[in-house]
Each structure stands twice: as structure tokens, then as C-alpha cells.
Amino acid sequence: MIFLLMMAIPACAALALLVPGARLLPDDASLGRFGILVSGATLLVGLSAATAFDYSHASRAQLAVNRSWEPSLGLRFHLGVDGISLPLVVLTALLTFLCFLYTHRHPPAGGRLRLFTALLLVLEIGMLGTFVALDLILFFVFFEVVLIPMFAVILLWGGPGRRAAATKFILYTLLGSGLLLAGMLLIAVNAGTLDMTELARRHGAGVSHGVQVAGFLLMMLGFGVKAPMWPLHTWLPDAHTEAPTAGSVLLAGVLLKMGTYGLVRIALPSAPDGARSCALALGLLAVIGIVYGALACLAQTDLKRMIAYSSVGHMGFVLLGIATLTPVGVNAALFGNIAHGLITGLLFFLAGSIKERYGTGDLERIGGGMLGTAPRLASFLTFASVASLGLPGLAGFWGEMLALLGAYRPDAGLSRPAFVTFMAIGGLGAVLTAAYFLRLLSRITHGRPRDATAVIAAPSAYEYAAWVPLVALTLLVGLWPKTLLAVTSGPVRALFGGLG
Amino acid sequence: MIQGIDYLATLPPILCAVAAVVVLLADAFDLPRRWLGALTCGFLVAALVAVIALAAGERRRTFCVPSGLRGGGPRSCSYVTDDFTLLFQGLVLVAAVIVVLLSLRTIDTEDLPAGEYHFLLLSALVGALALVAARDLVTLVVALETLSLPVFALVGLRRQDGVATEAALKLFLVSVVSTAVMLFGISLLYGVTGAMHLDRLSAGLHGLPADLKPVASAGAILVLAGFAFKVAAVPFHFWAPDVYQGAPLPVAAFLSVVSKAAGFAGLAIVVGLGMPSLGHVWGPVLAVLAAATMTLGNLMALRQGTAIRLLAWSSVAQSGYMLAPLAVGERRLPEAVAATVAYVALYAVMNLGAFAVVAAVQRSGETPVTLDRFRGLARRDPLSGTALAFFLICLAGLPPGVMGLFAKVVVFRATVAGDVTWLAVVMAVNTVIGLYYYLAWAVRVFGPSEGEATRPGLAVRAAIAATAAGALVLSVAPQLVLSAVAAATA
Numbered sequence: 001m002i003f004l005l006m007m008a009i010p011a012c013a014a015l016a017l018l019v020p021g022a023r024l025l026p027d028d029a030s031l032g033r034f035g036i037l038v039s040g041a042t043l044l045v046g047l048s049a050a051t052a053f054d055y056s057h058a059s060r061a062q063l064a065v066n067r068s069w070e071p072s073l074g075l076r077f078h079l080g081v082d083g084i085s086l087p088l089v090v091l092t093a094l095l096t097f098l099c100f101l102y103t104h105r106h107p108p109a110g111g112r113l114r115l116f117t118a119l120l121l122v123l124e125i126g127m128l129g130t131f132v133a134l135d136l137i138l139f140f141v142f143f144e145v146v147l148i149p150m151f152a153v154i155l156l157w158g159g160p161g162r163r164a165a166a167t168k169f170i171l172y173t174l175l176g177s178g179l180l181l182a183g184m185l186l187i188a189v190n191a192g193t194l195d196m197t198e199l200a201r202r203h204g205a206g207v208s209h210g211v212q213v214a215g216f217l218l219m220m221l222g223f224g225v226k227a228p229m230w231p232l233h234t235w236l237p238d239a240h241t242e243a244p245t246a247g248s249v250l251l252a253g254v255l256l257k258m259g260t261y262g263l264v265r266i267a268l269p270s271a272p273d274g275a276r277s278c279a280l281a282l283g284l285l286a287v288i289g290i291v292y293g294a295l296a297c298l299a300q301t302d303l304k305r306m307i308a309y310s311s312v313g314h315m316g317f318v319l320l321g322i323a324t325l326t327p328v329g330v331n332a333a334l335f336g337n338i339a340h341g342l343i344t345g346l347l348f349f350l351a352g353s354i355k356e357r358y359g360t361g362d363l364e365r366i367g368g369g370m371l372g373t374a375p376r377l378a379s380f381l382t383f384a385s386v387a388s389l390g391l392p393g394l395a396g397f398w399g400e401m402l403a404l405l406g407a408y409r410p411d412a413g414l415s416r417p418a419f420v421t422f423m424a425i426g427g428l429g430a431v432l433t434a435a436y437f438l439r440l441l442s443r444i445t446h447g448r449p450r451d452a453t454a455v456i457a458a459p460s461a462y463e464y465a466a467w468v469p470l471v472a473l474t475l476l477v478g479l480w481p482k483t484l485l486a487v488t489s490g491p492v493r494a495l496f497g498g499l500g
Numbered sequence: 501m502i503q504g505i506d507y508l509a510t511l512p513p514i515l516c517a518v519a520a521v522v523v524l525l526a527d528a529f530d531l532p533r534r535w536l537g538a539l540t541c542g543f544l545v546a547a548l549v550a551v552i553a554l555a556a557g558e559r560r561r562t563f564c565v566p567s568g569l570r571g572g573g574p575r576s577c578s579y580v581t582d583d584f585t586l587l588f589q590g591l592v593l594v595a596a597v598i599v600v601l602l603s604l605r606t607i608d609t610e611d612l613p614a615g616e617y618h619f620l621l622l623s624a625l626v627g628a629l630a631l632v633a634a635r636d637l638v639t640l641v642v643a644l645e646t647l648s649l650p651v652f653a654l655v656g657l658r659r660q661d662g663v664a665t666e667a668a669l670k671l672f673l674v675s676v677v678s679t680a681v682m683l684f685g686i687s688l689l690y691g692v693t694g695a696m697h698l699d700r701l702s703a704g705l706h707g708l709p710a711d712l713k714p715v716a717s718a719g720a721i722l723v724l725a726g727f728a729f730k731v732a733a734v735p736f737h738f739w740a741p742d743v744y745q746g747a748p749l750p751v752a753a754f755l756s757v758v759s760k761a762a763g764f765a766g767l768a769i770v771v772g773l774g775m776p777s778l779g780h781v782w783g784p785v786l787a788v789l790a791a792a793t794m795t796l797g798n799l800m801a802l803r804q805g806t807a808i809r810l811l812a813w814s815s816v817a818q819s820g821y822m823l824a825p826l827a828v829g830e831r832r833l834p835e836a837v838a839a840t841v842a843y844v845a846l847y848a849v850m851n852l853g854a855f856a857v858v859a860a861v862q863r864s865g866e867t868p869v870t871l872d873r874f875r876g877l878a879r880r881d882p883l884s885g886t887a888l889a890f891f892l893i894c895l896a897g898l899p900p901g902v903m904g905l906f907a908k909v910v911v912f913r914a915t916v917a918g919d920v921t922w923l924a925v926v927m928a929v930n931t932v933i934g935l936y937y938y939l940a941w942a943v944r945v946f947g948p949s950e951g952e953a954t955r956p957g958l959a960v961r962a963a964i965a966a967t968a969a970g971a972l973v974l975s976v977a978p979q980l981v982l983s984a985v986a987a988a989t990a
Binding site: 069070071072073075126137140141144145147148151155167170171174175177178179181182185186188189214218 | 838893898899900902905908909910912913916917921924925927928929931932935936939943978979982983985986987
């Protein structure tokens with residue numbers, strides 16, 4: 001029931017915003033406080049769910065609600081979490097809360113804060129629902145709920161190219177959703193159940209090899225659009241670049257994870273045979289994504305665009321981890337998911353603050369010497385960049401290292417030489433990642449400022465409030481990876497019950 | 501030998517037939533136009549009550565073959581009011597009430613002859629109500645023609661307008677050709693099985709000698725042609741855009757919802773009850789038709805600049821989605837029929853809603869309404885604007901239009917369950933194309949306001965409110981329709 005409450009809070013709040021502005025929350029400041037309050041309450045519920053969670057049985061779906069919804073389809077209203085989804089639920093609630101904190105003081109250009117608040121709340125329902133749904137159709141409904149709010153956020157509060165970016169975003173993602181729906185139903189109809197825990201328990205028993213391959217392929221493409229997987233990523237740079245700060249943070253921090261989470265939660269356990277047949281292709285595309293993302297980053301001149309392309313590379317590592325079909329690799333993928341959500345969320349917050357102060361995201365026009373002109377902002381940026389390039393001791397390191405380790409020893413049914421090659425190329429990609437982040441730092445934090453007399457405002461309390469939790473968690477997860485791995489490894493082992 | 505007739509079972513179409521005559525006479529005695537609309541609505545509600553009463557009572561059947569003539573065969577009734585029939589009769593009647601509500605203002609502004617208009621509408625409705633209850637090929641054809649003939653006149657009712665006349669002629673020609681083709685198909689089926697009743701036809705086809713199978717297959721495909729015309733499936737679709745544009749707007753709504761629903765009911769009856777054993781023949785044909793229909797409809801809809809032509813092409817595309825589940829052939833046929841019926845029912849609500857808003861925006865004498873006229877509608881007229889955006893999102897199948905999403909899900913499910921995965925992939929691509937034009941239209945609605953508000957009047961407002969309420973309720977609880985359909989087709 002706790003997850004019902006967790007989604008009911010933003011839902012009721014979004015409905016309350018339908019009341020005309022004159023009656024309720026007339027000005028922007030009160031709206032901002034309202035958003036913080038609601039998302040804070042949601043986060044508290046999420047945290048209490050995390051404390052109520054029984055970590056010794058992390059592989060079991062807990063805190064579940066399971067009601068019959070539409071018997072003729074076999075559709076159930078089934079919610080619950082296990083060790084795979086719990087961290088993502090908390091991450092979602094945290095990032096949404098931080099977005100509201102940030103927005104309170106730094107509202108997006110374009111006004112209409114009321115609508116913006118309502119859309120973010122609806123977005124939160126969709127994101128949370130995706131991670132707690134345990135019925136395929138219910139999952140799909142929540143998966144789709146995020147589309148229209150995110151489309152509207154980009155379209156109404158985005159940068160100059162927002163119209164094209166928003167359209168591209170929604171068309172691409174819907175194409176993915178359509179293929180995903182076909183793939184999920186193909187497996188579900190042949191297995192005779194829509195229940196995700198039941199599908200995972202059966203490990204694809206009773207579904208023929210051909211159906212599994214077709215189903216996994218469709219789901220891989222569907223989730224691959226969201227993740228994003230090269231070459232289906234082309235919507236991402238535009239959407240991330242044009243979206244307002246809160247939109248970029250949630251896009252990179254949560255929406256991308258819905259793709260990789262779906263692969264781990266649905267595609268792998270329900271079609272293991274299909275996964276084995278497609279793993280090589282998935283691994284290849286993942287590695288291409290790593291290298292492509294890094295090379296593309298080297299060529300970018302816009303800060304947000306560069307961070308967006310870096311997501312392609314980072315999610316490539318996550319996909320590579322999944323492709324290995326080993327517990328190590330999938331743990332790496334789940335770890336990478338969270339790490340990327342924390343670090344890239346932070347990077348987009350910082351990019352928003354930089355853009356607000358300098359009036360541009362163009363690296364050339366920002367100029368250098370930020371450590372001199374805006375030392376605190378520059379320090380945070382340095383920290384985030386270093387974390388993102390995978391410095392040992394910070395969160396970014398473990399996901400990538402473990403993914404490469406997984407590729408060194410892939411599942412016995414997969415071609416080892418191919419995966420070792422992937423590992424080598426992925427390692428090269430990691431070096432390139434370091435190269436572009438160091439290049440970024442050398443261009444804007446070091447060197448001479450363009451205009452030494454310009455006064456750059458110090459970060460506000462709300463900016464600190466948005467950044468510091470992410471920094472702290474990056475450090476915590478980086479220094480003590482067991483906090484996360486202990487939660488995910490149990491369910492991941494259960495996931496591979498039928499694969500080993 | 502005398503055949504007993506159960507008049508109670510046939511009450512809904514009889515009420516509509518009586519209403520048609522009453523309205524015509526009332527017009528002859530110069531009853532005011534407003535009263536004619538109210539009278540029609542009254543009769544429709546009475547028919548609806550009859551349907552509900554029939555649903556509460558036992559299932560009836562009439563025009564059965566007398567026991568002396570059965571010769572050991574099944575009961576073979578021509579008119580059956582089972583759950584399937586009642587579901588469709590209810591759907592058709594509710595949709596008809598909305599169409600009548602939309603008509604009131606159009607009759608005034610376009611100066612249409614009110615008596616004839618309502619008479620023709622009710623006559624077509626008699627055909628639709630009979631069609632969904634028909635269980636033999638002759639009754640089906642007669643009902644189909646009863647549905648079609650008044651519509652030609654309705655489309656051409658704006659006599660001074662050349663476009664309307666052309667549209668009526670086009671509709672007439674396509675209809676006649678498709679009926680001829682269908683009759684030829686029926687003659688083939690009758691020739692090989694000697695049966696007109698669907699239950700006998702099905703039995704006859706089952707034990708058919710091998711050398712007659714090609715003839716039966718040809719007959720089956722030709723019979724599909726008649727229904728393909730009614731539901732505007734490719735290649736019998738090209739009347740749709742011109743006719744929708746030329747016809748008065750409520751008539752277009754009637755064609756795209758009532759007439760289409762009846763067509764799909766007929767198709768489901770024929771393939772499901774009459775020739776399931778030929779599934780390997782008509783299944784692939786319907787699969788190709790469905791793929792071609794949705795793709796062509798969506799691609800053409802992309803290029804339209806007026807609301808009515810966009811709705812016309814989009815309704816062609818939607819026909820493709822409705823056809824898709826039937827492509828499974830004999831395998832899992834009941835599930836497929838349930839999916840088609842559920843889609844038709846959900847589509848009826850959202851499409852009627854979209855038509856209602858277009859009717860609200862249309863000014864007198866202005867045809868067709870360009871899409872730019874909807875710019876800023878949400879600011880001029882928040883109810884209509886928001887409702888239209890909601891209907892369009894439903895049609896695109898995205899949350900918050902959960903009903904549209906569920907409609908897509910059941911269709912995907914049935915298609916995939918019947919092992920026609922390629923069609924599901926085609927459908928996935930098509931939903932994206934569809935989203936583009938629906939979304940582009942919905943975004944316009946929220947743009948900066950241009951022009952001034954129109955006054956749609958009370959009846960049109962009521963139609964918008966009713967369809968919007970329906971769409972909202974079904975988006976919160978889509979299982980209402982799904983359960984009803986599952987019960988009716990089981």
C-alpha cells in the first residue's frame with residue numbers, strides 16, 4: 001500500500017493544481033513551496049519504504065499490492081519492489097525533490113509555473129509507477145505516462161530548438177513503446193501470464209526459442225530507444241540540450257533508466273534464450289555507443305550537449321553490463337544506473353546554473369578561469385566531471401569497472417573472444433571519456449577568464465541544497481559500493497536462476 | 501408453414517422505423533424543427549431502453565427455420581439478440597443520440613430539410629440495428645443496404661453544394677460496386693454449401709469437398725469486399741475523405757462511427773460465425789488489408805490541412821487497427837473478435853468527441869474548418885479545447901488518454917496472440933505516424949489565441965460534455981468496456 005500512497009501524493013497534488021490560481025497558491029513562491037512540500041513528502045514515503053524493506057530477502061517482491069483489475073485480460077494491479085527497483089524508486093523521489101528545490105529559486109524561463117509544477121508531479125507518478133509495477137500492462141501504462149508531461153516540459157520551457165526536440169523525443173520514444181508492447185505481449189501471451197514476478201520465476205519455460213528471440217529483439221529495440229542504445233539515441237542530445245534544467249535532470253537521471261531497468265526486469269528473465277541469442281548484438285551496439293558517445297563529446301562546443309552525449313557513452317557501459325548476461329555484469333548495470341543518475345543529474349544542475357549565469361552554454365563564450373571567477377561553482381563542476389569520468393573512489397568508477405570485468409568473463413553460452421574485444425574497446429572508451437572531461441575542465445575552469453572584471457553570482461542556498469545531496473551520495477556509493485551492491489546482488493542472482 | 505415472429509426481440513429497430521415515419525409526418529404537419537430533433541432523441545432513448553430491457557431479460561431469437569424444415573440442422577435463426585447484438589445496438593443508439601445532438605445546429609445553419617434529415621438518419625439506423633442482429637447472409641445484405649441507401653441522400657442533402665453532390669455520387673458508386681461484388685461472393689458460398697444461415701454455412705464449409713474449396717475461398721474473399729467498403733478499408737477507402745468533407749458534419753460523424761461500428765459488427769459476424777473454417781483464407785487477406793489501411797490512412801492524414809479531412813483519413817487508419825485482430829484467422833478467434841469490438845466501442849467515444857468539438861468550432865457557412873482555426877481554442881473556450889486535446893491524445897493512444905492506450909493494448913495482444921507479429925510491428929510504426937498529426941493538432945489547441953470564440957449552442961455543448969465524460973470515465977476504468985465486451989463475445 002505504501003507505493004499507492006507514494007503515487008497518490010503527487011497525483012492528488014497535481015489534481016489540486018487544477019483549482020483556479022486565484023483560489024489556491026496564487027503566486028510563484030507559494031507554488032514553489034507547494035512543489036517542495038509535495039515532492040518532499042513523496043521522498044519521505046519512499047525513504048520509509050526503504051526502511052520497511054526487508055534486506056535479507058531482497059530478491060522477493062515486497063510491500064506489494066496485488067488486486068485483480070481486468071480478469072478477461074488477466075490484468076492485475078500489482079505493485080511492489082525488490083532490490084533491483086528499490087534504489088531506483090528512491091533515486092526518482094530524490095531527484096524530483098531536488099528539482100523542485102532548484103526550481104523554487106531558479107524557475108524555468110517561460111513562466112506558467114503552475115503548469116510546470118503539475119507536469120513534474122505527473123512525471124513523477126509515471127517514473128515511480130514504472131519502477132514499482134509488477135504487471136506488464138501496468139508497467140506499460142506508467143512507461144507511457146511520462147511521455148506527454150516531458151514533451152510539454154520541453155516544448156513549453158525549452159531552448160530555441162525546443163519544438164523539433166520535443167517532437168523528436170516523443171516520436172522516437174513512442175516508436176520504442178510500440179515495439180516494446182509487441183515484444184512484451186508476444187512473451188506474455190505465449191507464457192500465459194502478465195505477471196512479472198511469475199514470468200521471472202519461470203525463466204522463459206514453455207516459450208519456444210523463436211518466440212523468445214523475436215520477443216527479446218522487440219523489447220531490446222523498445223527499451224533501447226529509451227536507454228538510449230546506439231543508433232537509436234539521436235533524440236537524446238536534442239531533448240537534453242533544449243529541455244529546462246529540471247527536465248534535463250529528470251530525463252538523464254530517471255527516464256533513461258527506465259530503458260535499462262526494463263531490460264533487466266522484463267526482457268532478461270522472461271526470455272533468457274532470446275537474450276542469449278541477442279546478447280552479442282546488444283554488446284556490440286553498447287560498445288559502439290561507448291566509443292561514439294566519447295568521440296561525439298570531444299566534438300561538442302555546447303556544455304549541455306556534451307553532457308547529453310556523455311550519457312550515450314555511460315549508458316553504453318550499462319548496456320554492456322547487461323549484455324554479458326552474468327550477475328557481475330547486471331550488478332554493474334544497476335550500479336551504473338544509479339551512479340549515472342546521481343552524477344549526470346548533478347552535471348545538468350550545474351550546467352543549468354552556468355547557463356543562467358553566463359547566459360550561454362557555449363564553451364567558447366563561457367571562456368576559461370571559472371575557478372578564479374566562480375570558485376565554488378567550478379569546484380562542484382570539477383567534482384562532477386571527475387566523478388563522471390570514472391575516478392576510483394567515486395560512484396562512476398564501479399559501474400564501468402564491473403561492466404568491463406563482466407565482459408572479461410561473459411556467460412558461458414556467449415563468445416568470449418568477442419566480449420573480450422568489447423572489453424578492450426570499452427576500456428578505450430573509458431580513456432576517451434577522461435579525455436573529453438579533462439578537455440572540458442581545461443577549457444572552462446582553468447585558463448584565463450574572458451572578462452576578469454565580470455562578477456559571477458555565488459551559488460544560492462537552493463542550489464547548494466540541490467547539489468550537496470548528490471555529491472554526498474556520489475561519495476558514499478563510490479567509497480562504499482557495498483551499500484548498493486548488497487541490495488542488488490540478491491535479486492540479480494535470483495534473476496539468473498535459469499540462465500546459469 | 502407459418503414462421504413465428506418475436507416482435508419484442510425486434511423492438512429497437514421497429515421503434516426507429518416508427519420514429520422515422522412519425523418524424524416525416526410531423527414535418528409534413530409543420531412541427532417546428534426543434535421538436536423534430538427532440539422527437540428523434542425521444543425515440544432513440546426509447547429504443548435504448550428497449551435494448552437495456554432486452555439485456556436484462558432472456559436472450560431472444562426470431563425468424564428461425566420452422567422445426568419441420570430444419571432437417572436435422574441447427575435452429576438457424578435470422579435475427580438474434582444475444583449479448584453481442586445488444587452491445588452493438590446500445591453502442592449504435594448512444595452514438596446516434598450524439599449525432600442527433602450535433603445535427604440540431606447544423607440543420608439550422610445550413611438550412612437542411614429537418615424532416616427528411618431525421619427520417620433518413622433513422623432509416624439508416626434501422627439498417628444498422630438490424631445488421632448487428634442479422635445471422636444470415638440475405639438479412640445481412642438487406643440490412644447493409646438499408647444502412648447505405650439513406651446515407652447517400654443524407655450526404656447529398658446540401659443540394660446547392662456541388663461538392664456534396666459529387667460526394668454522394670462517389671459514395672453511391674463505390675457502394676454499388678462493393679455490394680455487387682459481395683452478392684457475387686454470397687452466390688458462390690450459397691452455390692457450394694446450399695446455405696444462407698451462418699450456422700449452416702459454417703457447417704457446410706467445414707465438410708466441403710476439396711475441389712469446391714477454391715470456390716468457397718473466392719466467395720469468402722468477395723464477401724469481405726462489402727464490409728471493407730462499409731468500414732472504409734483500403735482499397736475501398738477513397739470515398740471517405742471526399743464524402744466526409746462534402747457531407748454535413750454530423751453525417752460524417754455518423755459515417756465514421758455508427759456506420760463503421762455496424763460494418764465491423766457485420767464483418768465479425770460473418771467471419772466469426774459464418775466461415776471460421778476458412779480462416780486461413782480470409783485471415784491473411786485481412787492482415788494485408790489492415791496493414792495497408794492503417795499505413796495509407798496515417799500517411800495521408802499527415803498531409804491534411806483541414807480538420808474534417810484529417811479525421812477522415814485518421815478514421816481510415818483507425819479501421820486498420822480494428823481490422824488487425826481479425827487477421828488471426830481461426831486461431832484464437834473469439835479473443836480477436838473481442839479485441840475488435842472493444843476497439844470499436846472505445847473508438848466510438850473518442851472519435852465522436854472529436855467530431856463534436858469540430859462541430860462546435862465550425863461557423864455557419866464555413867466548410868471545411870482548417871486546422872489553424874483551432875489555434876488557441878483552449879484559451880477561447882477551455883472546455884472544448886481541453887476536451888479536443890484529450891480526445892486526440894486518446895486517439896493517439898497515450899496517457900492521460902488511458903482508454904486509447906488500452907484499446908491499442910487489446911488489439912496488439914490479440915494480434916500477437918494469433919501469431920501475426922509482423923502486423924503488430926507495422927502497427928507500432930503506425931502509432932508513431934498517427935501520434936505526429938494528432939499531437940500537432942493538440943499542440944495547436946494550446947497555442948496563442950486567434951480569432952474569436954464561436955457559440956456552439958447547448959446541444960453541441962451537451963454532446964461534448966457527454967463524450968468527454970465518457971472518455972474520462974473510461975480512462976479511469978477502461979475495464980468497464982473490456983469486461984462487457986469479453987462477456988458479450990465469450
